[in-house]
Amino acid sequence: MAFFEWVRSNSERYLLEAAQREMAAKYLGGEPAAGRESLQEMFWRRLFVPIYRRIPWGVRRAIITAMPGSHRREWGGRAPPEQQNSSTTDS
Amino acid sequence: MTLRIVVVGGGAAGIGAAGTAHQVDPDAKVTVYTDYEDVGYSPCGIPYVHGREIPKFENLFLQGKAFYEELGLDIHYETEVTGLDLENGKITAKGEGDVAYDRLIVGTGFNYADPGIPGTDLEGLYYVKNIRRAMEWDKILDDVKAAVVVEASPLGLEMVTALAHRGIETHLVDPHPWALAEVGDPDIMQPVMDSWTEMGVISHYNTKVEAFLGEGKVRAVKTSEGELPCDLVVICTHKQPNNRLAREAGLDIGSTGGIVVDQRMATSKPNVFAAGDCVELPHGVTKVPIQGLSGSHAYAQGKVAGANAAGGNRNYQPVYVPWGMVAGKWMIGGVSFGETLATALGIPFVMGVAQGISRARYYPDMKMVRVKLLAEPGSLKLIGAQMVGGEGIKERADFLAMAVKTGITLEDLAWMENVYSPPIGALNEPIALAAQKGLASLKKS
Numbered sequence: 001m002a003f004f005e006w007v008r009s010n011s012e013r014y015l016l017e018a019a020q021r022e023m024a025a026k027y028l029g030g031e032p033a034a035g036r037e038s039l040q041e042m043f044w045r046r047l048f049v050p051i052y053r054r055i056p057w058g059v060r061r062a063i064i065t066a067m068p069g070s071h072r073r074e075w076g077g078r079a080p081p082e083q084q085n086s087s088t089t090d091s
Numbered sequence: 092m093t094l095r096i097v098v099v100g101g102g103a104a105g106i107g108a109a110g111t112a113h114q115v116d117p118d119a120k121v122t123v124y125t126d127y128e129d130v131g132y133s134p135c136g137i138p139y140v141h142g143r144e145i146p147k148f149e150n151l152f153l154q155g156k157a158f159y160e161e162l163g164l165d166i167h168y169e170t171e172v173t174g175l176d177l178e179n180g181k182i183t184a185k186g187e188g189d190v191a192y193d194r195l196i197v198g199t200g201f202n203y204a205d206p207g208i209p210g211t212d213l214e215g216l217y218y219v220k221n222i223r224r225a226m227e228w229d230k231i232l233d234d235v236k237a238a239v240v241v242e243a244s245p246l247g248l249e250m251v252t253a254l255a256h257r258g259i260e261t262h263l264v265d266p267h268p269w270a271l272a273e274v275g276d277p278d279i280m281q282p283v284m285d286s287w288t289e290m291g292v293i294s295h296y297n298t299k300v301e302a303f304l305g306e307g308k309v310r311a312v313k314t315s316e317g318e319l320p321c322d323l324v325v326i327c328t329h330k331q332p333n334n335r336l337a338r339e340a341g342l343d344i345g346s347t348g349g350i351v352v353d354q355r356m357a358t359s360k361p362n363v364f365a366a367g368d369c370v371e372l373p374h375g376v377t378k379v380p381i382q383g384l385s386g387s388h389a390y391a392q393g394k395v396a397g398a399n400a401a402g403g404n405r406n407y408q409p410v411y412v413p414w415g416m417v418a419g420k421w422m423i424g425g426v427s428f429g430e431t432l433a434t435a436l437g438i439p440f441v442m443g444v445a446q447g448i449s450r451a452r453y454y455p456d457m458k459m460v461r462v463k464l465l466a467e468p469g470s471l472k473l474i475g476a477q478m479v480g481g482e483g484i485k486e487r488a489d490f491l492a493m494a495v496k497t498g499i500t501l502e503d504l505a506w507m508e509n510v511y512s513p514p515i516g517a518l519n520e521p522i523a524l525a526a527q528k529g530l531a532s533l534k535k536s
Contacts, residue, residue, distance in 0.1 A: 023268075023276060023430065057437055065379075069351055070370070
């Protein structure tokens with residue numbers, strides 16, 4: 001697996017997992033029990049996810065779009081959401 | 092000189108590409124290679140034959156082989172393509188050797204993610220894909236007492252529902268806290284999960300599959316919560332792009348593992364196009380590339396790739412991903428992303444949620460419709476939606492996809508006009524109610 005595929009698949013997995021824990025607490029009445037963590041899991045869960053969440057959306061978007069992929073080639077469509085604030089849930 | 096167009100793959104993308112290429116340049120020689128015995132059928136319909144909603148597999152065929160012959164498409168069935176030589180404009184097909192092309196379209200589809208655990212070589216593990224194998228499995232299902240569905244993906248939801256309809260003791264094993272947790276929100280999925288329980292499905296969430304057990308044939312699934320005896324396992328893991336040929340040939344591959352394409356479905360190499368589950372496309376709202384969409388996406392992309400390969404000039408567009416399906420006793424659907432995915436990506440949003448009804452409250456068979464809308468703070472442009480209800484979900488998902496694409500706001504939706512007719516629509520449209528709730532939450536904050 002190439003480097004960017006590795007970054008994408010891991011970041012997607014652990015960001016989604018963190019969001020699922022929040023949603024489970026909000027809607028299902030509790031977070032899933034945490035199991036034993038490998039070193040790799042500790043890195044992604046305890047370092048990557050909190051740091052990612054502290055970065056403003058505009059910066060995150062710039063990092064994401066700097067990665068190689070189809071989005072870097074010619075496409076039409078509307079502009080991505082502008083950064084409004086650092087909150088993820090204004091609901 | 093006759094244009095030689097070779098299509099690798101006979102699924103929705105490949106057949107869409109071949110048919111359109113032929114329409115755009117009727118003189119072109121269009122050759123399709125497929126590993127399978129058939130083309131032109133709906134694999135998405137397979138779970139519904141298993142569930143007995145559709146009486147026979149033959150109903151899933153859109154056209155017979157004679158149709159494509161008469162059309163002038165040269166389809167090579169059960170012929171594996173083993174290599175792509177993009178520098179010299181050739182492919183290698185098993186039993187045929189090198190075949191030259193002027194334009195190549197790659198539509199190699201997907202593979203299910205390998206569970207990566209012991210026992211994947213056992214008999215009794217079913218990967219839903221090929222209709223001929225599905226016909227064989229359907230006969231086996233007559234004698235199956237207990238089945239385990241691995242992962243609550245979209246196909247997993249359909250297969251759980253189908254097996255329960257069939258009266259088979261069905262276990263769903265999924266590592267996430269709720270079903271379809273990579274796409275759907277828990278409040279949207281709750282009615283589906285409750286209805287499965289009513290149908291006798293035994294769900295095991297937050298549970299990992301650790302091994303398939305048996306001697307020659309599967310007899311149980313070992314999970315993090317214990318063993319589940321079974322006669323059959325349906326593997327419904329994530330769809331991964333089937334890109335071995337593309338990688339070996341040197342086509343650019345993106346971070347999703349999908350082939351990199353532009354709006355013309357052109358790849359990084361001249362005269363080579365790609366479409367369907369093997370490519371990645373930018374999401375319309377975030378511009379983040381995504382992969383593994385629906386058959387309708389693959390077919391439409393194939394048509395664009397086919398037209399351009401034949402000398403036309405068509406553009407595909409970033410995707411907003413309207414989706415919908417029946418799961419358990421409910422319809423679910425949405426567009427773009429829901430609360431879970433937006434939270435994962437860290438996209439700021441405001442949200443409005445409301446529960447309405449599908450028809451006038453006094454009209455027979457009126458159903459609940461729950462709508463959740465996500466909008467961009469400030470502009471209040473819609474960026475995503477999710478729904479669950481008894482009817483009308485698909486139509487709302489299609490409408491909301493256009494609403495996201497065209498920049499419609501919560502204000503627009505809150506005071507939208509809507510059809511009111513007792514048998515088909517309520518006085519208050521649930522989408523409008525959800526938008527009004529979203530606006531009201533802003534005033535409170």
